[in-house]
Amino acid sequence: MQTEQTESEASEGVTEPILAVEEVTKTFGELLAVDNCSFEIEDGSITGLIGPNGAGKSTMFNVISGFYQPDSGTVRFNDEDITGLPPNEIAHKGLVRTFQITRDLTEMTVMENMMLTPKNQTGESMFRAVFDRGTIDRENDAIAERADELLELFQLDHLRDEFSGNLSGGQRKLLEMARMLMLEPDVMLLDEPMAGVNPTLENDIVERIEALNREEDVTFMIVEHDMGLVMDLCDRIVVMNEGTDLAAGPPSTIQNDERVLEAYLGGGS
Amino acid sequence: MIGAPLQIANVEGYLLTVLIWVGIYGLMALGLNIQWGQTGLFNIGVIGFVAVGGYTSATLTIPPSSSYFGGFGFPFPVGLVGGMLAAGFVAFLIAIPVLRLREDYLAIATIGFQEIIRLVYLNEEWYAGGPRGLRVEAPYRDLWESALPGVNFNWMWIIMLVLLLVIFYVVLERLNNSPFGRVLKSIREDEDVALAAGKYVYGYKMRSFVFGCMIMGAAGSIQAHYIGYINPDFFWPLITFYVWIALLLGGSGNNKGAILGAGILMLFLEGTNLLKADLALVSSTQLDAMRFALVGLLLVGLMQYRPEGVLGERRSLFEGGGDSGGSADAD
Amino acid sequence: MVLTTIIEVLVFGLIFGSVVALAGVGLSLIYSIADFPNFAHGDYMMFGGYMAFYINVQLGMHMAVAFAVGVVSLVALSLVIDRLAFKPLRDAGPVPLLIASIGVALFVRNLIKFFWGTQTRNYAGDWQRAQEILPGVEMTGQQITLVVVAFTLMFAVHLLLSRTRLGKSMRAMSDNRRLARASGIYAERTLMWTWIIGAALAAAAGILLGMNSSLAPYRGFMILLAIFAAVILGGIGSPYGAMVGGLIIGIAYEATPYIPGLDAGYKFATTFVIMIGILLIKPQGIFGGAVE
Numbered sequence: 032m033q034t035e036q037t038e039s040e041a042s043e044g045v046t047e048p049i050l051a052v053e054e055v056t057k058t059f060g061e062l063l064a065v066d067n068c069s070f071e072i073e074d075g076s077i078t079g080l081i082g083p084n085g086a087g088k089s090t091m092f093n094v095i096s097g098f099y100q101p102d103s104g105t106v107r108f109n110d111e112d113i114t115g116l117p118p119n120e121i122a123h124k125g126l127v128r129t130f131q132i133t134r135d136l137t138e139m140t141v142m143e144n145m146m147l148t149p150k151n152q153t154g155e156s157m158f159r160a161v162f163d164r165g166t167i168d169r170e171n172d173a174i175a176e177r178a179d180e181l182l183e184l185f186q187l188d189h190l191r192d193e194f195s196g197n198l199s200g201g202q203r204k205l206l207e208m209a210r211m212l213m214l215e216p217d218v219m220l221l222d223e224p225m226a227g228v229n230p231t232l233e234n235d236i237v238e239r240i241e242a243l244n245r246e247e248d249v250t251f252m253i254v255e256h257d258m259g260l261v262m263d264l265c266d267r268i269v270v271m272n273e274g275t276d277l278a279a280g281p282p283s284t285i286q287n288d289e290r291v292l293e294a295y296l297g298g299g300s
Numbered sequence: 301m302i303g304a305p306l307q308i309a310n311v312e313g314y315l316l317t318v319l320i321w322v323g324i325y326g327l328m329a330l331g332l333n334i335q336w337g338q339t340g341l342f343n344i345g346v347i348g349f350v351a352v353g354g355y356t357s358a359t360l361t362i363p364p365s366s367s368y369f370g371g372f373g374f375p376f377p378v379g380l381v382g383g384m385l386a387a388g389f390v391a392f393l394i395a396i397p398v399l400r401l402r403e404d405y406l407a408i409a410t411i412g413f414q415e416i417i418r419l420v421y422l423n424e425e426w427y428a429g430g431p432r433g434l435r436v437e438a439p440y441r442d443l444w445e446s447a448l449p450g451v452n453f454n455w456m457w458i459i460m461l462v463l464l465l466v467i468f469y470v471v472l473e474r475l476n477n478s479p480f481g482r483v484l485k486s487i488r489e490d491e492d493v494a495l496a497a498g499k500y501v502y503g504y505k506m507r508s509f510v511f512g513c514m515i516m517g518a519a520g521s522i523q524a525h526y527i528g529y530i531n532p533d534f535f536w537p538l539i540t541f542y543v544w545i546a547l548l549l550g551g552s553g554n555n556k557g558a559i560l561g562a563g564i565l566m567l568f569l570e571g572t573n574l575l576k577a578d579l580a581l582v583s584s585t586q587l588d589a590m591r592f593a594l595v596g597l598l599l600v601g602l603m604q605y606r607p608e609g610v611l612g613e614r615r616s617l618f619e620g621g622g623d624s625g626g627s628a629d630a631d
Numbered sequence: 632m633v634l635t636t637i638i639e640v641l642v643f644g645l646i647f648g649s650v651v652a653l654a655g656v657g658l659s660l661i662y663s664i665a666d667f668p669n670f671a672h673g674d675y676m677m678f679g680g681y682m683a684f685y686i687n688v689q690l691g692m693h694m695a696v697a698f699a700v701g702v703v704s705l706v707a708l709s710l711v712i713d714r715l716a717f718k719p720l721r722d723a724g725p726v727p728l729l730i731a732s733i734g735v736a737l738f739v740r741n742l743i744k745f746f747w748g749t750q751t752r753n754y755a756g757d758w759q760r761a762q763e764i765l766p767g768v769e770m771t772g773q774q775i776t777l778v779v780v781a782f783t784l785m786f787a788v789h790l791l792l793s794r795t796r797l798g799k800s801m802r803a804m805s806d807n808r809r810l811a812r813a814s815g816i817y818a819e820r821t822l823m824w825t826w827i828i829g830a831a832l833a834a835a836a837g838i839l840l841g842m843n844s845s846l847a848p849y850r851g852f853m854i855l856l857a858i859f860a861a862v863i864l865g866g867i868g869s870p871y872g873a874m875v876g877g878l879i880i881g882i883a884y885e886a887t888p889y890i891p892g893l894d895a896g897y898k899f900a901t902t903f904v905i906m907i908g909i910l911l912i913k914p915q916g917i918f919g920g921a922v923e
């Protein structure tokens with residue numbers, strides 16, 4: 032009886048959302064970048080966020096992750112209101128993001144990049160950093176082990192000691208994802224992870240995302256312009272246009288939604 | 301008129317003096333290195349924190365008197381530690397508003413606070429004698445002279461400075477090679493990445509800034525006790541630029557480089573100073589002007605040709621990165 | 632009694648403020664168009680002032696000639712310096728430019744020391760006789776000239792910015808820092824004119840400052856802090872903001888001795904505290920529009 036109900040709910044797509052955006056508005060001076068936008072992301076799903084250039088997708092990510100303060104509206108994560116929290120606190124709650132334009136720590140090695148992120152490291156205290164080298168070494172070893180696993184998964188292990196500034200564009204995207212995975216997030220927001228990446232690497236990234244979703248139960252929201260790819264990869268799609276949510280649903284519905292065709296495919300780039 | 305030959309009566313004494321100044325500037329440069337070299341904090345108010353360290357240390361150690369505040373007669377180590385703590389505390393107060401600012405505003409704000417600090421010591425005569433300043437005794441002189449009669453007392457300062465430099469060097473290196481140091485580096489490279497990675501950036505900046513200023517405070521304490529007096533004239537902004545030059549020469553981000561840079565700086569300053577005796581064509585004011593003009597050119601040249609310094613680690617400090625050469629002309 | 636004090640503060644604030652405003656307009660334009668805070672601006676002022684001193688006192692020529700030569704020579708110097716020191720760093724971002732400008736500041740200040748020494752200098756001419764302009768408030772001929780010249784020049788800048796094509800492109804470049812970076816002959820030309828105008832105003836401000844008090848090599852750097860305060864108060868890139876900011880700073884400067892617990896020694900400190908306050912409350916300044 033209970034199982035049935037859950038199943039029927041699931042088939043209707045009303046499982047508990049892990050992330051809910053409610054009527055968010057964000058302006059820059061006169062410009063309405065996000066306009067009363069609402070959507071939800073189901074736990075364990077891969078959701079696509081699409082829309083023409085300037086639709087407000089990146090701005091939405093910045094609001095969710097705490098980099099921008101919304102003018103109004105709320106962001107709920109795991110049933111908790113996280114609106115207006117600083118980015119570092121949101122990240123520590125398990126909601127992480129990557130940037131549309133990859134942000135580099137160019138003068139740090141790939142390994143240093145990876146070891147930066149884990150939270151609550153003993154050696155982040157100045158006192159312990161100077162006087163408790165033993166604990167730090169032990170922790171570093173444990174973190175490095177996890178980092179090596181991820182680097183292998185992302186096929187960056189041979190670049191372990193390279194400065195990240197020397198990596199190719201695609202490798203940097205991978206490194207950024209891997210770096211954020213060191214936080215063991217529940218939800219990852221990826222802003223155009225495949226832009227400017229060659230097709231082979233693109234396939235790799237898609238595989239990594241699917242594997243992480245399957246095996247480590249990471250929920251994804253992905254901004255991507257390649258419609259074919261989005262339709263294949265995502266369970267659900269949210270369409271934004273002119274700052275607001277235009278439609279949301281499974282790929283098959285979105286593909287045939289006339290408003291979407293008009294706004295996005297018709298006028299799109 | 302023929303220039304008078306170099307007259308350095310006491311070569312040992314002279315070299316010791318130069319070395320002591322290398323040590324004092326080396327300390328300041330180490331303090332600046334954790335701020336700018338490791339964290340990317342643009343502090344051009346260095347000498348203000350040196351002043352706080354020096355004045356506090358003086359007040360804590362000199363004998364009581366009605367002509368200035370206190371005079372607490374504590375032993376020198378209390379003055380040194382007190383000076384560091386006071387510099388750190390003032391840094392903390394200044395940092396609360398200022399650390400949130402963009403780097404160019406941070407530069408303007410720190411240079412302004414440096415000037416305000418100097419003005420306070422200049423104007424509050426009740427505190428430390430205003431323009432007259434305070435006399436400060438060198439510590440351990442009697443002890444030294446009875447234990448090592450005939451040995452130049454300045455060796456005491458050398459020993460003390462080497463000790464302090466080694467201690468701070470080790471501490472800074474350990475910080476640098478720790479998760480704490482990793483976060484500082486990530487902040488200097490890209491603050492937003494550090495935030496996205498869950499780091500409380502403001503807190504790290506604060507700790508880096510305060511600790512750097514405490515080292516500057518230590519330099520101030522040594523300087524005051526070594527010279528034997530302290531007054532606002534020691535704390536003109538020019539000194540801050542010396543420290544910057546030392547760090548930039550040695551290479552931002554590199555603790556050894558910071559000390560080496562202080563050495564190069566003193567070689568330059570003393571070398572040009574020695575010329576004074578030999579060039580009778582210009583007055584000594586003019587010679588000084590030429591030296592300082594050269595210091596200015598040195599800064600410009602460093603930016604154009606070697607922004608990463610002699611032992612430099614940082615390149616991304618300068619967004620343009622690789623092309624540091626003077627050939628960026630578009631026409 | 633109190634009223635006289637207030638009027639006096641306002642009048643003297645106006646005098647100092649017009650110097651700050653005049654220099655601030657140039658600094659503000661350079662800050663937003665060349666995209667870095669030029670720490671040599673105060674020393675530029677002094678250079679203009681000393682060149683005028685050379686003409687006026689050492690060569691004994693009329694102050695008007697001295698004024699013109701001071702302006703022209705500083706414009707020339709600033710263009711040479713831009714070419715040699717700043718241009719190679721144009722793509723390197725604001726920090727290397729800022730550090731280089733500190734180097735330039737040291738260089739120019741010591742150039743002055745080399746030629747004119749460290750003592751304070753005054754222009755020739757004796758028009759110090761004070762006239763009563765308001766009941767109980769006196770101004771000297773120099774002070775009246777200073778205010779008139781400063782406001783005339785600022786009005787000229789206003790005409791230039793609002794009526795000419797050059798002004799339009801300067802405003803466009805200062806509104807949009809990205810555009811300012813995008814080089815090209817057009818941008819280079821606008822930048823060159825920005826230096827010319829900025830330097831001319833700096834020289835004028837330096838000469839007026841010297842007329843009103845005296846010249847000293849270090850004075851430029853001291854007053855630079857007040858000018859930065861005015862620029863940030865008014866909003867970087869806003870010439871009108873710098874004018875208003877300059878006057879506010881000038882009044883705060885002169886009002887300092889009347890603030891309980893402070894004396895004249897803290898004049899610069901007051902202006903600076905105001906600036907920090909603005910940075911915290913409204914970092915884009917009173918008139919600054921563009922959001923970073």
Ligand SMILES: Nc1ncnc2c1ncn2[C@@H]1O[C@H](COP(=O)(O)OP(=O)(O)O)[C@@H](O)[C@H]1O
Nearest residue numbers: 059062064082083084085086087088089090091
């Ligand atoms: N920091 C900002 N300041 C001003 N306008 C911005 C800023 N960020 C984005 N915008 C504007 O907001 C709108 C939405 O941009 P964005 O969120 O980047 O769209 P998308 O990612 O969907 O392409 C655009 O018009 C863009 O120019």
Ligand SMILES: [Mg+2]
Nearest residue numbers: 088089090131
């Ligand atoms: Mg985008």
